[in-house]
Amino acid sequence: MEKKIQILVVEDDKAIRNLMAATLGSRGYLYRFAENGREALLELTGNPPDILILDLGLPDMDGVEIIRRVRTWSTLPIIIVSARSNDKDKVLALDEGADDYLTKPFSVEELLARLRVAWRRVSQESNLLTEIQSTFQNGPLHIDYSSRIVTLDQQEVHLTPIEYNLLTLLSRNIGKVLTHNTILKEVWQNYLPNDTPSLRVFMATLRKKIDISPSGSKMIQTHVGVGYRMIRVDDTDTNN
Amino acid sequence: MPTLKDSLKSLGILLAATLLTQWFDAAGFSDANMIMVYLLAVLLTAMLTNGFLYGTAVSLLSVFIFNYLYTEPRFTLRAYDADYPVTFLVMFVVSLLAGTLTIQVKTQAKLAATKAHHTQILLETSQKLQQARSETEILQETARQLGKLLSCSVVVYPIHENHIQNPFYMFHQSLSEVPSSLQTPLEQEVIAWVLEHNQQAGKTTRQFPLATGFYRTVRSKEKIFAVIGLLLEHHSELEPSEKELLTATFNESSLALEKERLNRINTQISMTAQQEQLRANLLRSISHDLRTPLTSISGNADFLMQQSIELSEEQRREFYRDIYEDAMWLNTMVENLLFITRIENDTMQLNLQPELLQEVIEEALTTLQRRVGHHRIVTNLGDEMLMARMESRLIIQVILNLLDNAFKYTPVDSCIELGIRREGSMIIVSVADDGPGIDDNTKSKLFDLFHTGPRSSADGRRGLGLGLALCKAIIHAHGGQIQVHDREPHGTLFEFSLPAEEVILRGEENSDLGGGRR
Numbered sequence: 090m091e092k093k094i095q096i097l098v099v100e101d102d103k104a105i106r107n108l109m110a111a112t113l114g115s116r117g118y119l120y121r122f123a124e125n126g127r128e129a130l131l132e133l134t135g136n137p138p139d140i141l142i143l144d145l146g147l148p149d150m151d152g153v154e155i156i157r158r159v160r161t162w163s164t165l166p167i168i169i170v171s172a173r174s175n176d177k178d179k180v181l182a183l184d185e186g187a188d189d190y191l192t193k194p195f196s197v198e199e200l201l202a203r204l205r206v207a208w209r210r211v212s213q214e215s216n217l218l219t220e221i222q223s224t225f226q227n228g229p230l231h232i233d234y235s236s237r238i239v240t241l242d243q244q245e246v247h248l249t250p251i252e253y254n255l256l257t258l259l260s261r262n263i264g265k266v267l268t269h270n271t272i273l274k275e276v277w278q279n280y281l282p283n284d285t286p287s288l289r290v291f292m293a294t295l296r297k298k299i300d301i302s303p304s305g306s307k308m309i310q311t312h313v314g315v316g317y318r319m320i321r322v323d324d325t326d327t328n329n
Numbered sequence: 330m331p332t333l334k335d336s337l338k339s340l341g342i343l344l345a346a347t348l349l350t351q352w353f354d355a356a357g358f359s360d361a362n363m364i365m366v367y368l369l370a371v372l373l374t375a376m377l378t379n380g381f382l383y384g385t386a387v388s389l390l391s392v393f394i395f396n397y398l399y400t401e402p403r404f405t406l407r408a409y410d411a412d413y414p415v416t417f418l419v420m421f422v423v424s425l426l427a428g429t430l431t432i433q434v435k436t437q438a439k440l441a442a443t444k445a446h447h448t449q450i451l452l453e454t455s456q457k458l459q460q461a462r463s464e465t466e467i468l469q470e471t472a473r474q475l476g477k478l479l480s481c482s483v484v485v486y487p488i489h490e491n492h493i494q495n496p497f498y499m500f501h502q503s504l505s506e507v508p509s510s511l512q513t514p515l516e517q518e519v520i521a522w523v524l525e526h527n528q529q530a531g532k533t534t535r536q537f538p539l540a541t542g543f544y545r546t547v548r549s550k551e552k553i554f555a556v557i558g559l560l561l562e563h564h565s566e567l568e569p570s571e572k573e574l575l576t577a578t579f580n581e582s583s584l585a586l587e588k589e590r591l592n593r594i595n596t597q598i599s600m601t602a603q604q605e606q607l608r609a610n611l612l613r614s615i616s617h618d619l620r621t622p623l624t625s626i627s628g629n630a631d632f633l634m635q636q637s638i639e640l641s642e643e644q645r646r647e648f649y650r651d652i653y654e655d656a657m658w659l660n661t662m663v664e665n666l667l668f669i670t671r672i673e674n675d676t677m678q679l680n681l682q683p684e685l686l687q688e689v690i691e692e693a694l695t696t697l698q699r700r701v702g703h704h705r706i707v708t709n710l711g712d713e714m715l716m717a718r719m720e721s722r723l724i725i726q727v728i729l730n731l732l733d734n735a736f737k738y739t740p741v742d743s744c745i746e747l748g749i750r751r752e753g754s755m756i757i758v759s760v761a762d763d764g765p766g767i768d769d770n771t772k773s774k775l776f777d778l779f780h781t782g783p784r785s786s787a788d789g790r791r792g793l794g795l796g797l798a799l800c801k802a803i804i805h806a807h808g809g810q811i812q813v814h815d816r817e818p819h820g821t822l823f824e825f826s827l828p829a830e831e832v833i834l835r836g837e838e839n840s841d842l843g844g845g846r847r
Contacts, residue, residue, distance in 0.1 A: 174664075176722055177680065194660055269682075286683040286716055286832050293685055293714055313684060313692040314721035
């Protein structure tokens with residue numbers, strides 16, 4: 090890592106802060122803490138970090154409110170770490186603009202993996218600023234957006250229009266958990282609530298066509314009850 | 330009211346009497362016999378017809394016919410003998426009196442019969458009301474009996490917390506649909522008035538006499554149960570006896586309703602007590618069983634913190650692993666407890682979403698990865714996409730609990746098979762192990778709350794007896810079933826079912842037109 094990544098951790102519980110400090114410190118991340126929403130907003134505006142790790146249950150305000158405010162001026166990756174395990178809470182936070190969601194108790198490995206995914210997204214986006222990408226590469230998967238050709242290990246993959254749209258949506262938001270609603274809104278123009286089964290099925294068929302890499306790693310993750318996410322294949326590799 | 334039937338009857342009797350006297354006359358019987366025959370005719374008429382009219386008419390006619398036919402000069406209305414006018418008068422008075430008496434006897438017999446009928450209906454009412462199990466049943470029975478009593482259709486407006494609910498009807502004979510006259514604003518006004526003033530009103534009363542129905546409340550001291558309306562088509566006025574009966578029936582009904590209400594309150598109280606007992610048990614069980622892993626966690630951590638004790642790397646690892654496993658166990662328990670409280674509080678409002686079973690099972694297996702230990706898991710997910718409406722987190726919890734149980738109650742190296750298949754309109758998820766199996770006695774109690782497996786106390790493996798009870802509650806809330814079976818040669822098979830969701834694909838047909846990439 091050429092540049093040290095700055096992480097702001099918003100967490101009111103001391104024990105969890107200690108755990109975070111140990112975890113992040115061990116991997117060379119630079120980290121700061123905020124204990125409540127007010128401090129967090131001050132830090133975010135005064136000295137913006139690269140990644141935000143946010144607890145939803147804060148003493149002075151709801152974490153979702155922080156997401157909402159931050160998203161008015163910044164696209165920095167937000168990873169939620171919360172004891173709220175309800176799917177509804179997850180979907181709400183993700184729909185408000187959070188990138189990822191971890192439920193307490195979380196495993197340290199998992200948190201580090203999510204951080205890597207988030208960082209990949211930031212670095213990719215800074216590339217995007219310089220040139221608008223017309224191709225996409227993720228492990229064996231290659232997408233040529235202009236000619237709408239998808240190949241897997243140089244073999245062309247035949248996708249239906251919906252599958253192709255799903256794939257481009259996921260690839261353009263790589264690393265980010267997209268909720269069912271977001272996907273339905275983007276891919277089905279005038280979607281109905283009962284399109285959700287269709288989404289599940291199209292996603293399943295898409296995965297069958299794409300996720301056949303011999304290493305067994307999965308590009309498209311299912312977050313049951315919440316949504317889907319495409320991850321960098323090499324991200325998962327470094328996990329193990 | 331003179332009716333044709335009664336007139337014909339009277340005439341027939343008179344004709345028969347005259348024919349008989351003709352024969353008497355021919356046979357040379359005396360006048361006295363003929364008078365007797367006519368008296369008999371009057372008596373018969375009074376018995377067989379309704380009202381005074383026919384008896385009186387027949388007695389008058391008898392006198393004239395007798396005079397005309399049998400007194401000298403015959404076939405005139407004159408009589409030579411000076412005795413005859415007296416005879417006629419006596420004959421008329423006697424026949425009139427006899428007729429009147431007969432009618433009275435008859436009326437009384439009829440009254441007695443009506444009374445007996447009413448008493449019988451009342452008796453029947455009280456019996457039926459006692460048998461009725463619910464408020465609705467009692468009201469239905471009341472309506473049926475009132476309809477029988479007054480030969481009319483009955484409408485019942487149940488009252489719930491002072492609000493009028495949708496009515497139900499008990500039709501009498503000819504009527505088969507709700508008459509529109511019952512749904513006019515006037516009727517609604519009468520009902521509201523009755524409810525407010527708690528007095529009867531409507532037809533036959535002073536309040537709203539123009540209404541179609543007669544309305545009255547069924548109430549106890551504390552509560553109004555319903556407003557009952559009687560569709561009195563044939564009554565302009567209620568007889569005193571009918572009023573009495575009406576009051577008696579309404580009283581009977583409100584008594585029954587009150588009794589039912591008190592019963593219900595009592596049942597509720599005992600149910601609450603039972604639930605509190607359950608909760609108390611739960612708390613006791615939790616505080617006892619949670620202390621064990623907590624002791625192990627704090628003890629292990631304490632040990633690791635002690636600088637003075639030399640520990641090998643391997644020993645340390647073991648302590649760490651124990652702490653981790655106990656913490657994870659606690660986490661599972663907390664999840665289960667959260668769900669249990671949700672069910673207990675009746676807040677089990679499921680957030681149902683169509684989900685692919687394959688994805689749900691994969692998610693469960695991912696969660697489980699760290700806990701598999703020394704067991705083998707074989708999955709058989711098939712190729713067909715199986716979808717069901719569910720709250721995925723709950724179903725994942727069910728699968729986790731089943732797998733957890735399989736790990737807990739089977740020896741290491743056991744093989745656990747996880748499969749899904751479709752059976753008709755249901756999707757079946759099965760978790761099978763090749764462990765020692767479960768004996769029948771345990772099987773019957775398996776899904777009870779706080780039931781723990783036989784090994785739990787012996788070797789300190791813990792469980793709150795929540796897992797399977799929770800599975801059952803969750804599956805039932807989803808409209809499915811959960812069952813346990815034996816496997817050959819040994820082992821246990823848990824299966825639960827979920828209603829399958831038909832997959833209707835939508836999207837491809839319009840995506841070519843406007844669904845291009847954005």
